[in-house]
Amino acid sequence: MFEPKRLHPVSAVINFVKGLKDSALPIIALIFLNGNIFSGEVEWIPLLITIGFLLLVLGGGVIRWLRFSYRVEQGELRIEHGLILRKKRYIPFHRIQSLDFSEGIFHRPFNLVKVSIETAGSGDLQKAEAELTAIKREDADELETIISREKNKRTIEEEGIEEDRVVSSREKVYEMKMKDIVVMAITSGGVGVVLSGVGVFASQLTEVLPLGTIYSEFLAWLRIGVLVVAFAAFVILLIAYGISILLTILRYANFSVFLDADDLVITRGWLEKKQMTIPLNRIQGLRIDENLIRQPLGYASVTLISAGGAIQQGAEHQLRLLPLIKKREIEKVLHQMISDYDFDVEWNRPPSRSMRRYILRHSWFAWVAVIPLSIFLFPYGLLAILAAIAFTGIGFLAYKDAGWNLSDQQLTLKSRFINKQTFIMKRKRIQSAAVTQTILQKRVDLESIRVTLKSGVGGAVARCLYLDQQDTRQMMHWYRPNDTVEKRSDL
Amino acid sequence: MWREPAQRISERALSLWRVYGAIQAGVTLLVSIAVGGAVYFWDWPEWLLAIAAGIILMELILSVWLIPDLRWKRWRYEVTEQDIELQHGIFIIQRTLVPMVRVQHVDTEQGPLLRKYRLSTISISTAATVHKIPALDEQEAEELRRSISSLARVAEDDV
Known part of the structure; x- marks a missing residue:
């Protein structure tokens, strides 16, 4: 050679x-x-x-x-x-x-x-x-x-x-079952991507077609009834959904993870085969995502946060270590790959006085929007109340799902904005940590924590909101390099 | 343990921020003059002038007087051999901790206005984040930059 x-x-x-x-x-x-x-x-x-x-x-x-x-x-x-x-x-x-x-x-x-x-x-x-x-x-x-x-x-x-x-010395440590791939495709957010693709296509189309004719046709349509439009939208949605399922299955077929000396090797794909190598010492942390559909079914996905050299487009996709897995199996599978990350930890929760803040944070804009919507679009505008109630519910879930854990070398934070995210981080991989507190929170001793890891070109931010001030200070104290001897052994 | 960081930024920052606030108010004033012209020549409604005046007044009170004051009082930093700690924010108070081993490089920068006040902004970069301390005394910033860069020893394999 x-x-x-x-x-x-x-x-x-x-x-x-x-x-x-x-x-x-x-x-x-x-x-x-x-x-x-x-x-x-x-x-x-x-x-x-x-x-x-x-x-x-x-x-x-x-x-x-x-x-x-x-x-x-x-x-x-x-x-x-x-x-x-x-x-x-x-x-x-x-x-x-x-x-x-x-x-x-x-x-x-x-x-x-x-x-x-x-x-x-x-x-x-x-x-x-x-x-x-x-x-x-x-x-x-x-x-x-x-x-x-x-x-x-x-x-x-x-x-x-x-x-x-x-x-x-390549050793297979994980193989995704076809059933899991199908479940993943069905519950993925890929629908949105395909839909926006259809939208772009449609907007291109309007430039080619004689607009005036279509517009009058459209008015006639409206007279026939909103039903037809709704039905057409539904069919388009369904087709888009089908395509996205198919694409996901093609992309993730034969997904397996190998452990090769000091590297993790991920291979996947059916029409287009991909193989990705991630050196273990480049791994900065782990992120576990559960979206609103997968969480009740007990499924989650695990993504690597890696400091990899070149970040290509859609790198996020490539770093999915376990694209879909039963939550209770994560610990077992993970330990065969990266043994020093613990997934099953005891969670500490934010205090009950922060529940109100979680709910407000997630729903205030919806409630504010309800007033003008209800007044100006009278009968239908009232539907906005339902949306506001939904956001209130998510706010409550966000309170329920927030949590933190601190062990000797590991910090684990979980939080929800819409989807639930859990970050598992090692102390020596954390680039910087910050606590924030508004003047109002100061009176009730609440604080939020924000931790940054290196991820590709930029950073990945893990946070947990409205915790007891003592807890966040404990975390900051844990992070602070205050002991010379300990620091040496760390390096 | 949980005391505020010890150092304050330069007091000249106050004057600098007031100048920034005044410039901002000046821009609004120019726009208001244009609006006044429109009211005079094309009969735009007169309450527009009242709103413009209100905005300028608010800006003078907030950006020139109150905000620089509060901001300066809150801004604190401390650099030790082990870490860098920052505190800032008026309504949302943020405290940031950056271990010295994470620092990759330090820069100082100085725009024309900063130079006039002999101030300089220092930015501290880790592999993932950038932290800035605004408006430090020129010489202090230079010394800080030198001492941080000599203290920073990044552990390569951790990045």
């Missing part, structure tokens, strides 16, 4: 498709420019420009493939690319945090994978440090082996340990 290698030819096709996708707008504009192509009158110049443009994108894809080569040399991954400006990128193995594999529809027939290389401190936070668009599966595996062997050799040399580590 020491001679320069090219990517698989399919990557030229992938480059082309990607180029097309990136330049979709100018192409569409060009097509509109010679719009009357079917009516016989062809305008040659725009057509030629279109063809030239397509050829350019295609040629670009092929050239990029031709000029891209990678090789492994002297403990580095060396990538060279570029036509006019020859770019060389050498990545030392010890800086590589993880290799992530994914397989799209172009990869599957040829048994290829896309490899994203992530390093500790990528300058560009939006992209992985380097990407091999398409290489053979065996080559990717070989690359992974070489890198982990080199890395291990280095640590052994550094630490002077004789023992030769087994390079790949």
